[in-house]
Amino acid sequence: MTTDLGMPSSGPGAPGAHGTAGVPRLTDGTALTKKDFTSDQEVRWCPGCGDYAILAAVQGFLPELGLKRENIVFVSGIGCSSRFPYYLDTYGMHSIHGRAPAIATGLAATREDLSVWVVTGDGDALSIGGNHLIHALRRNVNLKILLFNNEIYGLTKGQYSPTSHVGQVTKSTPLGSLDTPFNPVSLALGAEASFVARTMDSDRQHLTSVLRAAAEHRGSALVEIYQNCPIFNDGVFDVLKDRTEAAARILHLADGEEVGTAETVVVRDDRGSLAVVPRAEADPARIVRHDESAHDPSAAFALSRLDSPDLGHVPMGIFRNVQRPTYDDSLREQIASARTGEVTDADIDALLAGRDTWTVGA
Amino acid sequence: MSAKLVQKLDRVVIRFAGDSGDGMQLTGDRFTSQTALLGNDLSTLPNFPAEIRAPQGTLPGVSSFQLHFADHNVLTPGDAPDVLVAMNPAALKANLRDLPRGAAIIVNTDEFTKRNLSKVGYVENPLDDGSLDSYDVHPVALTSIAVEALVSFTDLTRKEKERAKNMFALGLLSWLYTRPMDGTEAFLKAKFADKPEILEANLAALRAGFNYGETTEDFAVAYEVAPAAMPAGTYRNVTGNVALSLGLVAAAHRAHLPLFLGSYPITPASDILHTLAGLKRYGVATMQAEDEIAGVGAALGASFGGALGVTTTSGPGLALKAETIGLAVSLELPLIVCDIQRGGPSTGLPTKTEQADLLQALFGRNGESPVAVVAPATPADCFDVAVEAVRIATTYRTPVIVLSDGYLANGSEPWRLPRTADLPDIAVEFATEPNAVDDKGQPTFHPYLRDPETLARPWAIPGTPGLEHRVGGIEKADVTGNISYDPDNHDHMTRLRQAKIDGIADTIEPLVVDDPTDDADVLVLGWGSTFGPIAAGVRLARATGARVAQAHLRHLNPFPANTGDVLRSYQRVIVPEMNLGQLAMLLRAKYLVDIESHTSVRGLPFQAGELADVIATAVASVSDVPLKEAAK
Ligand SMILES: Cc1ncc(C[n+]2csc(CCOP(=O)(O)OP(=O)(O)O)c2C)c(N)n1
Ligand code: SF4
Ligand SMILES: [Mg+2]
Numbered sequence: 001m002t003t004d005l006g007m008p009s010s011g012p013g014a015p016g017a018h019g020t021a022g023v024p025r026l027t028d029g030t031a032l033t034k035k036d037f038t039s040d041q042e043v044r045w046c047p048g049c050g051d052y053a054i055l056a057a058v059q060g061f062l063p064e065l066g067l068k069r070e071n072i073v074f075v076s077g078i079g080c081s082s083r084f085p086y087y088l089d090t091y092g093m094h095s096i097h098g099r100a101p102a103i104a105t106g107l108a109a110t111r112e113d114l115s116v117w118v119v120t121g122d123g124d125a126l127s128i129g130g131n132h133l134i135h136a137l138r139r140n141v142n143l144k145i146l147l148f149n150n151e152i153y154g155l156t157k158g159q160y161s162p163t164s165h166v167g168q169v170t171k172s173t174p175l176g177s178l179d180t181p182f183n184p185v186s187l188a189l190g191a192e193a194s195f196v197a198r199t200m201d202s203d204r205q206h207l208t209s210v211l212r213a214a215a216e217h218r219g220s221a222l223v224e225i226y227q228n229c230p231i232f233n234d235g236v237f238d239v240l241k242d243r244t245e246a247a248a249r250i251l252h253l254a255d256g257e258e259v260g261t262a263e264t265v266v267v268r269d270d271r272g273s274l275a276v277v278p279r280a281e282a283d284p285a286r287i288v289r290h291d292e293s294a295h296d297p298s299a300a301f302a303l304s305r306l307d308s309p310d311l312g313h314v315p316m317g318i319f320r321n322v323q324r325p326t327y328d329d330s331l332r333e334q335i336a337s338a339r340t341g342e343v344t345d346a347d348i349d350a351l352l353a354g355r356d357t358w359t360v361g362a
Numbered sequence: 363m364s365a366k367l368v369q370k371l372d373r374v375v376i377r378f379a380g381d382s383g384d385g386m387q388l389t390g391d392r393f394t395s396q397t398a399l400l401g402n403d404l405s406t407l408p409n410f411p412a413e414i415r416a417p418q419g420t421l422p423g424v425s426s427f428q429l430h431f432a433d434h435n436v437l438t439p440g441d442a443p444d445v446l447v448a449m450n451p452a453a454l455k456a457n458l459r460d461l462p463r464g465a466a467i468i469v470n471t472d473e474f475t476k477r478n479l480s481k482v483g484y485v486e487n488p489l490d491d492g493s494l495d496s497y498d499v500h501p502v503a504l505t506s507i508a509v510e511a512l513v514s515f516t517d518l519t520r521k522e523k524e525r526a527k528n529m530f531a532l533g534l535l536s537w538l539y540t541r542p543m544d545g546t547e548a549f550l551k552a553k554f555a556d557k558p559e560i561l562e563a564n565l566a567a568l569r570a571g572f573n574y575g576e577t578t579e580d581f582a583v584a585y586e587v588a589p590a591a592m593p594a595g596t597y598r599n600v601t602g603n604v605a606l607s608l609g610l611v612a613a614a615h616r617a618h619l620p621l622f623l624g625s626y627p628i629t630p631a632s633d634i635l636h637t638l639a640g641l642k643r644y645g646v647a648t649m650q651a652e653d654e655i656a657g658v659g660a661a662l663g664a665s666f667g668g669a670l671g672v673t674t675t676s677g678p679g680l681a682l683k684a685e686t687i688g689l690a691v692s693l694e695l696p697l698i699v700c701d702i703q704r705g706g707p708s709t710g711l712p713t714k715t716e717q718a719d720l721l722q723a724l725f726g727r728n729g730e731s732p733v734a735v736v737a738p739a740t741p742a743d744c745f746d747v748a749v750e751a752v753r754i755a756t757t758y759r760t761p762v763i764v765l766s767d768g769y770l771a772n773g774s775e776p777w778r779l780p781r782t783a784d785l786p787d788i789a790v791e792f793a794t795e796p797n798a799v800d801d802k803g804q805p806t807f808h809p810y811l812r813d814p815e816t817l818a819r820p821w822a823i824p825g826t827p828g829l830e831h832r833v834g835g836i837e838k839a840d841v842t843g844n845i846s847y848d849p850d851n852h853d854h855m856t857r858l859r860q861a862k863i864d865g866i867a868d869t870i871e872p873l874v875v876d877d878p879t880d881d882a883d884v885l886v887l888g889w890g891s892t893f894g895p896i897a898a899g900v901r902l903a904r905a906t907g908a909r910v911a912q913a914h915l916r917h918l919n920p921f922p923a924n925t926g927d928v929l930r931s932y933q934r935v936i937v938p939e940m941n942l943g944q945l946a947m948l949l950r951a952k953y954l955v956d957i958e959s960h961t962s963v964r965g966l967p968f969q970a971g972e973l974a975d976v977i978a979t980a981v982a983s984v985s986d987v988p989l990k991e992a993a994k
Contacts, residue, residue, distance in 0.1 A: 024825075039832070041844065070827045075663070078835075086832050086845065091824035093666060094834025095659075096689050102624075102656035106663030106671065107824075109647060110622050114667065114824050132659070135652040331647055338642035345782040348615050351644065352608050352745075352779050354598050356545060358399050362594035 013329025050201035050227035079121035081148035098129025101136035134191035139327035150229035158232035195221035253317030373432035375440030380449030385528035390427025401589030407439035472505035511570035526567035533571020602741035602770030607637035609748025624660030654679035668823035696755035714965025715768035718941035739893035742777035793820035817862035877911035899973025
């Protein structure tokens with residue numbers, strides 16, 4: 001049996017609404033600065049950790065939202081990356097390993113007036129918390145999930161993670177890791193995510209543009225951020241930080257544009273698979289133009305499969321950005337349409353009594 | 363009207379038993395409603411298989427529903443049925459050993475076929491071989507008479523007609539015990555509103571059953587059980603799970619907090635999720651999570667945001683929630699965790715009752731992680747305990763574990779309705795202003811600055827300007843809440859968290875002892891769902907002249923302040939529990955009193971008679987006065 005969910009046609013949950021609709025904004029003429037989002041806590045990541053750059057980018061970006069600071073909440077799990085909330089002067093919760101998406105779901109579902117962000121690591125999100133991550137994405141809870149991917153367990157001092165490449169030698173895999181890694185973008189797309197993007201700690205401008213798009217999106221947004229851990233997995237993304245190498249490897253995803261580099265371009269073969277070919281050899285009819293709002297996630301998924309362990313080609317940017325009802329808006333809508341006004345003592349009395357009562361006289 | 367004799371009884375215990383597809387739970391429920399409306403006091407015990415549909419006609423497929431009703435106060439569903447309604451040979455075989463000699467058995471003879479008999483290992487038909495001679499057997503061809511009564515329903519298949527046999531049985535029992543059937547008729551009309559043919563067939567079968575009783579010679583007498591003298595008020599019949607659900611809603615209303623339930627289905631707790639999911643009108647939000655960890659996580663997230671976060675589960679789920687409950691202990695946020703206990707360990711006995719999660723509730727987390735624990739005593743008491751749990755959680759900013767169990771969850775009893783306005787006022791105040799000044803003399807907020815009285819920390823919810831702060835599971839400095847690895851601070855905070863929970867004892871009622879003669883040497887102390895059987899056992903024992911005191915713990919952590927004094931004032935203290943002595947162990951450790959543990963883990967509540975014997979033996983050992991022969 002299906003039933004009309006009574007989807008909101010206006011208000012914060014309306015189709016196409018802004019991700020922060022319903023969150024109180026600063027009054028006109030006032031603005032916050034990066035400093036307003038900096039807490040008094042000493043930042044304790046290792047020198048050179050990519051987390052610093054991400055923190056700076058987020059602190060620099062948040063004022064742009066124009067939201068009241070007290071209506072922003074960061075919820076994290078456990079890991080180096082998950083210390084993040086302590087350094088932001090917003091409301092925050094440093095929770096337990098892997099559970100932040102679940103905790104944030106309860107918060108977002110009950111508080112439409114909050115902008116809720118989740119900070120998680122590759123181990124936190126994809127190992128212990130894999131189940132919560134996929135379900136938060138499937139439900140499309142209005143959460144912005146920042147997944148700091150350093151392909152290693154940082155906090156526990158260097159064991160391999162579910163994104164470490166096969167054969168990676170770490171403390172717990174002295175002869176090389178055996179298991180196939182997750183591709184976080186493919187995983188998120190497979191979990192019905194409505195917004196999926198990838199960016200990098202060192203590219204402040206790109207990172208900020210992705211944060212902006214994620215914040216605008218109403219629904220769950222998964223943002224994978226390549227992050228360098230100089231202590232336990234130094235340099236895994238270095239080829240993407242070198243200007244010439246990056247130009248040859250990064251496939252920039254821009255809505256409506258061809259996907260490729262200066263020299264190469266992505267084409268689709270007869271079976272729908274994608275390949276990166278030199279521009280000169282590309283059949284113009286087969287060149288892939290990116291459509292981030294395509295309803296069918298297959299094209300975005302195919303793009304995510306262009307990754308290779310040697311970082312030969314790395315799509316960067318927004319893979320998918322589609323509108324569908326969010327769990328939290330829909331839940332609030334169900335409640336709102338069931339309500340008949342303020343609940344009074346008399347309403348509760350009637351609820352307690354139910355249908356079959358009898359009275360015993362004094 | 364009937365020219366038959368009507369005889370008065372003071373109490374009756376009926377057990378309806380049949381195949382799980384026979385509708386015995388519904389039949390029992392309806393008979394209970396009719397009985398409640400008549401004003402009898404009552405108590406019920408459904409008992410069903412773990413399998414949804416075990417093979418038809420087999421012993422594992424037997425489902426039963428027991429009801430005890432009386433013209434006086436009723437404490438348990440009754441030790442032994444006076445009447446068994448057996449819808450097939452399996453139902454007879456599975457239940458016969460519980461029947462005292464002389465009990466009445468109403469059997470559906472249609473199902474006593476060779477095939478059905480052999481399914482349960484009957485070589486001879488017990489209805490013919492004399493093995494039931496010491497019972498008062500009433501053979502009734504229930505199925506065929508019901509089908510016969512529905513001849514005019516030409517659109518219904520034989521199967522559909524056969525399905526109405528439970529209504530026929532209900533009609534017959536309604537006649538036998540003079541119960542009005544209007545309630546059931548109204549119920550059927552609502553249930554089958556869009557299936558008029560099925561509705562009419564059910565109504566016809568119900569009336570046919572009633573008329574059969576009136577006309578057949580097999581039933582010479584009808585019985586009446588007069589209403590019980592109950593305190594004045596408006597009543598309804600309620601199961602523990604429904605009472606618990608309603609208690610949560612009423613308490614959230616009194617606390618002016620939106621209720622958020624995060625839950626993962628598990629027997630016997632799922633009905634709370636079902637009930638609350640239907641109460642959106644009252645602002646209740648429910649989320650069926652991906653697992654128990656997410657259920658409690660979402661509830662904690664909701665609490666962080668200023669809602670009343672609730673999660674419901676059974677033992678295996680409580681195990682999964684442990685880490686998150688520990689986080690809630692550290693965050694010092696309100697959280698309600700309802701554990702509807704069932705037989706364990708592991709999957710154990712999903713549909714059977716047990717109270718073996720007490721130690722898990724108290725200690726099943728890493729580190730020193732104290733939480734408040736409360737337990738309802740009866741199905742209706744689940745309401746009051748839910749309200750009390752919410753009071754403690756919101757006042758002390760702590761997780762509270764409610765330990766109900768399968769017996770309370772599905773059992774029912776009359777409940778005198780409270781008035782919402784009379785429930786405790788538990789309105790919560792969120793923090794709205796800075797509560798300290800920083801080194802620069804600026805106003806600031808210290809999330810762990812405690813209320814001197816309750817030791818509770820302020821509840822400052824996101825959206826409150828100026829109180830932005832971070833909380834987490836890492837140890838935090840007293841007052842400021844900043845991360846701290848300082849040894850002395852950790853020692854201090856660990857003791858503070860314990861002291862906060864211990865301090866709850868200041869606001870709970872003392873342990874009350876029921877000792878009519880005021881000179882008993884033996885105390886029987888229980889907790890949770892054993893209340894009814896213990897009270898019934900005590901009543902039986904007192905009827906033989908035994909001087910025995912009874913007390914029951916609602917608060918398992920902390921214990922009421924006078925608990926030690928009470929325990930020490932008796933020569934012998936007996937603690938019956940449906941586990942291997944968990945409360946007994948706690949009491950011995952804490953109060954150094956030589957508790958005598960009496961335990962049973964059969965998946966079923968204690969029997970009053972069994973407890974009466976235990977009490978009688980204990981009383982005899984400390985008294986010179988001989989007891990009368992028990993009037994059983
Ligand atoms: C229940 C539980 N299991 C294990 C740990 C230990 N632990 C803490 S962080 C972590 C892995 C963190 O890796 P990742 O999520 O990639 O974060 P990073 O430190 O790399 O930022 C582990 C295994 C824990 N804190 N809790
Ligand atoms: S261990 Fe790695 S990820 Fe963790 S703080 Fe140090 S550099 Fe950063
Ligand atoms: Mg990592």
